[in-house]
Amino acid sequence: MHWTHGGARRNTGGLANTISVTRLLSPRELEVLRLVAGGASNVQIADALALSVHTVKKHVAKLLLKLKVASRSEAALLYRDATGDTAAPAPAPDPALEGLTVRERDVLLRMAEGSNNQRIAAELALSVNTVKRHSTKIFSKLGVRSRVKAAALLHLDARGRFEFA
Template sequence: MSIRVVVADDQEIARHGLRMVFDGEDDIEVVGEAADGLEALGQVERRAPDVLLIDIRMPRMDGLEATRRLRGTDGVAVIVITTFDLDEYVLEALRAGAVGFLVKDSSADRIIDAVRAVARGDALISPEVTRRLLDQFVASAPARVGDPALASLTPRERDVLLGIAAGRSNADIAAHLHLEESTVKSHVGRMLGKLGLKSRVQAVIFAYETGLVAPGTAPGSPDR
């Protein structure tokens, strides 16, 4: 089954370029295009894509506001793609509910890999911004130490959250905890549900905000 993608950018040439990136991929299909955030919301409603690739700066409604409005929508993963590799944009995109962030000069292979990654439930941020981004996000966010939501997790779900915060994939977590990968995937889903989170990126941020992990102490990077 193909991954269904909607592309939103106010520049027609940019939309055309992204469509061409996916044209040769048997497992990815562009099912809609939008020139602004309002059109993107309409395309998501009508086309039910798996992934929305959306620019930040657009008329009428920008990509961040569109992403915020989609935050409670099941089934669509949002990747923000922009010309500007600026931390404040990444921060706002994550707060809005995006699960991926790419700059427009990313290679075609990287964009394709990003769509596949978020479609299977992973999160992706350009690795060059990941570590400094987390430190800045935690520094700027309200402290949530002692958040009662942590108490709702089982010991195993807490272990899985720590693994995600350490940048481990499901396979890595499974090997580390001596579990089946399918079991880890189930734990991840239950953990996200209990915490009211939509993505692994948000789980990493939650772990840092609540003091479960201190900035700079978790090995690896959470962009996997």
């Protein structure tokens, strides 16, 4: 049985679909896909697999191409269809996130997506110095020293975008 979702033709044939997914992807890509299906962010995947975030992004891009899907959420659905694995839910958010202001949350979301200070400033109509001050406050409130550690406190929504729970 086949159906179309988001422009991608999907096979819902159980075992045949599982074999197809496992043949298309390398063992590392399968592991990355399993974590994506569980709602893990690139930062969380990098930490879990001892990889760089850049390497995780490359694996995600490759597996999306190989599976012929447009988004992480479609890949996750395909993985779940193929394996029957419902995958673990995304981790609960850190309570410290609740202490951030709306603007600090805006800055943190963009940091988690990989934007630099200049880009964040342009997107939020702020000065670069203001973004730096927000970053310092974010790190202090969250008790972290890097963007990667701050971003690891977020999780991905069904559309593959960072969010606060």
